[in-house]
Amino acid sequence: PSTSPDPRGRNTLIRNIDYGIQPTTQNRRVLDIFTELQHRLKFSDHGNAIAVLLRVLLELSIDQYIFQQSVSNIHTNDKLANKFRKCADHMLSSGKLDNKYHQILKKFEQAEPLISANTLHGYIHSKDFFPSDTHLKSIWDTLETYVLICVKS
Numbered sequence: 001p002s003t004s005p006d007p008r009g010r011n012t013l014i015r016n017i018d019y020g021i022q023p024t025t026q027n028r029r030v031l032d033i034f035t036e037l038q039h040r041l042k043f044s045d046h047g048n049a050i051a052v053l054l055r056v057l058l059e060l061s062i063d064q065y066i067f068q069q070s071v072s073n074i075h076t077n078d079k080l081a082n083k084f085r086k087c088a089d090h091m092l093s094s095g096k097l098d099n100k101y102h103q104i105l106k107k108f109e110q111a112e113p114l115i116s117a118n119t120l121h122g123y124i125h126s127k128d129f130f131p132s133d134t135h136l137k138s139i140w141d142t143l144e145t146y147v148l149i150c151v152k153s
Contacts, residue, residue: 010137011042011043011044012037012038012039012041012042012043013037013038013041013043013050013054013136013137013140014034014037014038014140014144015038016038016039019034019148020152021034021148021151021152022152026064026067026068027064027151029060030057030060030061030064030151031151033053033056033057033060034057034151036053037050037053037054037057041053043133043136047131047133047136048131050131050133050136051131051136054136054139054140055080057147058080058084058143058147059080059083061147061150061151062080062083062084062087062150063083064150064151064153065087065090065149065150065153066083066087068153069087069090069094069153071086071087071090073086074086081108084105084108085105085106085108087146087150088102088105088106088146089102091146091149096149097145097146097149101145101146104142105143105146108143
């Protein structure tokens with residue numbers, strides 16, 4: 001993950017830096033969402049939209065990785081957390097990420113309160129679960145490298 005000043009100081013989910021993502025026909029939608037989260041949607045006005053789009057960005061990025069890398073152990077009924085783990089395992093075995101980061105990513109599937117599929121699911125489906133900009137920034141900062149590997153695959 002990139003380093004920058006205090007994450008609470010930014011008003012967008014994704015930092016305004018060049019991530020080197022090359023547009024392709026496969027990543028058009030992902031890149032559109034990435035751009036919205038990086039440049040257009042501000043926490044001061046769009047907290048709910050940012051939470052929902054982060055979830056969509058993650059899912060579409062994972063699906064792109066699965067397709068581009070021919071990840072074979074994915075099943076039609078796999079939930080987001082399962083697909084996330086299987087892609088992380090594939091990234092580890094193919095040397096795209098190290099074991100230390102892989103261990104951090106395991107928390108996503110295990111319902112770790114800070115970064116989890118359950119949290120993102122709650123942001124979308126619970127009427128009483130409100131997104132926090134600090135929390136969303138923490139999720140992004142943790143998952144940033146993973147998402148970039150997916151998007152650039």
